[in-house]
Amino acid sequence: MSVQPVALRDYSAVPTQTPRKxxxxxxxxxxxxxxxxxxxxxxxxCTFDISPGEITVVVGPSGCGKTTLLNAIAGFHSxxxxxxxxxxxxxxxxxxxxxxxxxxxxxxxxxxxxxxxxTNIENVTFGPIMQGLLSRAEAYEKARDMMADAGLRGIEHNxxxxxxxxxxxxxxxxxxxxxxxxxxxxxxxxxxxxxLTKSVMHxxxxxxxxxxxxxxxxxxxxxxxxxxxxHRVVIMTTRPCRPKKILDIDIPHPRDYSVxxxxxxxxxxxxxxxxxxxxxxxxxxxxxxxx
Amino acid sequence: MTxxxxxRVLNADVSLSPADDxxxxxxxxxxxxxxxLLWLKSPRPYLMIVGFTLFIGFWYLAxxxxxxPRFSEMPGPTEVxxxxxxxxxxxxxSIFTPEYYMHIWVSTRRVAIAFFLATxxxxxxxxxxxxxxxFKQYVFPVFELLxxxxxxxxxxxxxxxxxxxxxxxxxxxxxxxxxxxxxxTMLGVESIDVSYTRAASCLGxxxxxxxxxxxxxxxxxxxxxxxxxxxxxxxxxxxxGEMVSGQYGLGYVINTSYTMVxxxxxxxxxxxxxxxxxxxxxxxxxxxxxxxxxxxRELALGGDK
Numbered sequence: 001m002s003v004q005p006v007a008l009r010d011y012s013a014v015p016t017q018t019p020r021k022x023x024x025x026x027x028x029x030x031x032x033x034x035x036x037x038x039x040x041x042x043x044x045x046c047t048f049d050i051s052p053g054e055i056t057v058v059v060g061p062s063g064c065g066k067t068t069l070l071n072a073i074a075g076f077h078s079x080x081x082x083x084x085x086x087x088x089x090x091x092x093x094x095x096x097x098x099x100x101x102x103x104x105x106x107x108x109x110x111x112x113x114x115x116x117x118x119t120n121i122e123n124v125t126f127g128p129i130m131q132g133l134l135s136r137a138e139a140y141e142k143a144r145d146m147m148a149d150a151g152l153r154g155i156e157h158n159x160x161x162x163x164x165x166x167x168x169x170x171x172x173x174x175x176x177x178x179x180x181x182x183x184x185x186x187x188x189x190x191x192x193x194x195x196l197t198k199s200v201m202h203x204x205x206x207x208x209x210x211x212x213x214x215x216x217x218x219x220x221x222x223x224x225x226x227x228x229x230x231h232r233v234v235i236m237t238t239r240p241c242r243p244k245k246i247l248d249i250d251i252p253h254p255r256d257y258s259v260x261x262x263x264x265x266x267x268x269x270x271x272x273x274x275x276x277x278x279x280x281x282x283x284x285x286x287x288x289x290x291x
Numbered sequence: 292m293t294x295x296x297x298x299r300v301l302n303a304d305v306s307l308s309p310a311d312d313x314x315x316x317x318x319x320x321x322x323x324x325x326x327x328l329l330w331l332k333s334p335r336p337y338l339m340i341v342g343f344t345l346f347i348g349f350w351y352l353a354x355x356x357x358x359x360p361r362f363s364e365m366p367g368p369t370e371v372x373x374x375x376x377x378x379x380x381x382x383x384x385s386i387f388t389p390e391y392y393m394h395i396w397v398s399t400r401r402v403a404i405a406f407f408l409a410t411x412x413x414x415x416x417x418x419x420x421x422x423x424x425x426f427k428q429y430v431f432p433v434f435e436l437l438x439x440x441x442x443x444x445x446x447x448x449x450x451x452x453x454x455x456x457x458x459x460x461x462x463x464x465x466x467x468x469x470x471x472x473x474x475x476t477m478l479g480v481e482s483i484d485v486s487y488t489r490a491a492s493c494l495g496x497x498x499x500x501x502x503x504x505x506x507x508x509x510x511x512x513x514x515x516x517x518x519x520x521x522x523x524x525x526x527x528x529x530x531x532g533e534m535v536s537g538q539y540g541l542g543y544v545i546n547t548s549y550t551m552v553x554x555x556x557x558x559x560x561x562x563x564x565x566x567x568x569x570x571x572x573x574x575x576x577x578x579x580x581x582x583x584x585x586x587x588r589e590l591a592l593g594g595d596k
Contacts (some may be wrong), residue, residue: 041441076489103495113490117508117585127494179494251445 021087022183022215024073029082030170031068042068044240045082050183052087053210055216055232059223059276061283065241070185073217074107075099086182103127106176107185108127108225111192112168120171121147127179140181143178150174152210165198170204177208183215190225199257202228208253222275226269227251228259235275240281245275294517354468366555371562374555382553384544394560395567396504397539401532402525405461409468409521414514417476422506427477439471443530446535460532460540467524474515479510512586515579522575526568 029046032039042065050056071077073084073091075098083093091099101140106127107113112122123145125139134142147156150170160168169189180209190198202225207218220226227235227249235245251264259265298552341349345369353359354367377385384391420434422426442463489508491501533542533589548556578586 076495101489101492102494106493109486109487109490111484111486113484113486115487115490115505116509116589117583119585120505126491129503130491130497131495149456161584161585175494195564206328230394265557 001282023052023087023272024050024086027083030080032080041240044242045167046242048234048243050217053213054217055229056069056216056232057226058234058236059226060236061238061280063143064236064238066236067187068221071188074185076102099193103179104182106181108172108189112172112189114168114172116161119157119159124175124178133162146174188220203256307540353523366558371555371558375559377428382556384556392539394539394544398541402529405464406468406525409465409472413469413472414476417473420477421480435553437511442466443531456536463532464525467528468521471520471524471594474519476510476514479513480506483509518575519572
């Protein structure tokens with residue numbers, strides 16, 4: 001896999017999408033593990049919005065509780081109090097602490113979760129076929145189109161174990177997009193990749209975003225990744241996790257890697273690096289104490 | 292102006308390498324040939340031959356040349372091979388006597404029946420044990436209490452419970468196989484990364500669909516490990532069962548040859564058990580490779596992890 005310099009492209013031809021969806025409102029969410037007093041507080045009165053049709057990136061040190069928040073939105077974990085709305089519909093709240101997982105919010109996992117026993121195209125068509133939305137033939141046709149569109153032609157009948165891990169991530173995103181989700185939840189999806197592959201993946205993700213305008217909620221501990229991708233960056237405090245600083249990144253989209261060397265980008269980095277470093281240090285000393 | 296998708300432009304060079312192109316769409320047979328050629332090119336088969344030579348050589352020297360004290364009553368390899376390949380065997384059993392094949396057939400049939408029963412009961416039981424925490428809480432303690440009881444300890448009850456000599460032997464053979472299969476299947480289900488079940492429920496799969504498309508294939512590698520162990524222990528307990536009762540079978544051959552002082556025949560029985568046991572175990576592995584081609588390909592092609 002090689003990386004080529006990519007020139008700025010014109011996305012004005014891309015039609016404006018149907019009304020934007022996938023806005024998430026997180027209000028006063030608390031999550032503690034264990035009993036009320038003795039329990040460990042993972043998320044502490046967390047309030048922020050994920051705007052529809054935008055990329056919102058949460059940055060925090062490893063183990064700060066950001067994945068807990070993502071799991072609450074996805075419906076894998078319950079919350080202790082507060083509420084989360086998706087497009088003004090309650091996902092979870094005081095009456096119903098655990099959301100129901102569903103194809104409107106699809107997670108792309110840290111280590112990837114393509115089923116290794118299914119071929120790439122069987123993976124991509126899994127959602128619509130399981131839900132009975134499309135026949136096998138229809139699903140395969142749609143999948144072939146979407147995979148070709150994402151540069152994944154020719155690997156349809158390979159198994160995920162036979163392709164490079166960067167390509168696997170892209171197959172997984174296409175698998176999610178097949179379901180026309182309201183929001184994609186990405187849990188440090190590029191963590192295990194080397195930095196060159198990562199930069200290719202970032203641009204590929206942005207291009208998928210520009211085409212689909214799907215709302216993206218992205219979790220990372222990499223500040224540069226966050227500012228490069230995000231319309232909005234939420235810097236989290238470390239355990240318990242709470243927004244420390246919310247930044248609207250006004251670098252215009254579409255972006256590519258030339259953005260990294262601009263003055264505006266450096267300014268955002270300078271502005272946030274201290275805050276992130278402070279939390280990382282806290283997380284580190286807390287870790288020291290625990291051991 | 293032709294419209295080129297921006298994604299396509301960027302991704303044009305992010306494709307499989309030519310080496311991957313060559314192996315794409317390869318048939319299972321071609322893959323098997325590819326693998327055996329690799330095997331022949333590797334040092335493994337030749338080291339294996341050296342290993343066998345050393346073993347048989349030691350046996351030969353210890354018994355027939357040096358006549359070491361503990362080995363004095365043992366049949367040597369030349370005596371065993373001569374008997375085994377004789378048209379007119381001294382003790383009545385060689386590859387030219389129909390009886391030899393009768394014993395092999397009877398033992399194999401018993402193992403096959405016991406193995407299929409153990410698989411048919413053990414795999415579903417293991418799947419449910421791994422899948423349902425509640426079910427496991429009911430069943431697993433009983434299972435764990437019965438599992439350490441050796442098949443030989445079941446001999447009296449088996450004879451009391453079942454009529455004739457055939458069913459007790461099959462029951463004893465079944466027992467150990469069943470434990471190995473059920474336990475490995477359960478571990479297989481428990482080893483499945485929670486991301487897979489979560490991904491499936493994100494994609495709208497129902498609980499039953501998760502079971503069918505994630506739990507069963509996800510546990511498959513462990514199931515087949517279990518089945519290979521299961522075949523092995525089936526032969527193990529079969530011989531124990533055949534030594535106790537029955538008039539045919541390789542265990543019976545070994546036991547009666549002992550009482551009738553036909554030592555070379557004992558060794559013939561043992562070698563035959565080794566060969567037949569290996570063949571059945573290899574057959575199970577082949578079926579597993581066939582059912583889990585995703586895995587065979589991953590291993591054969593060394594996809595990057």
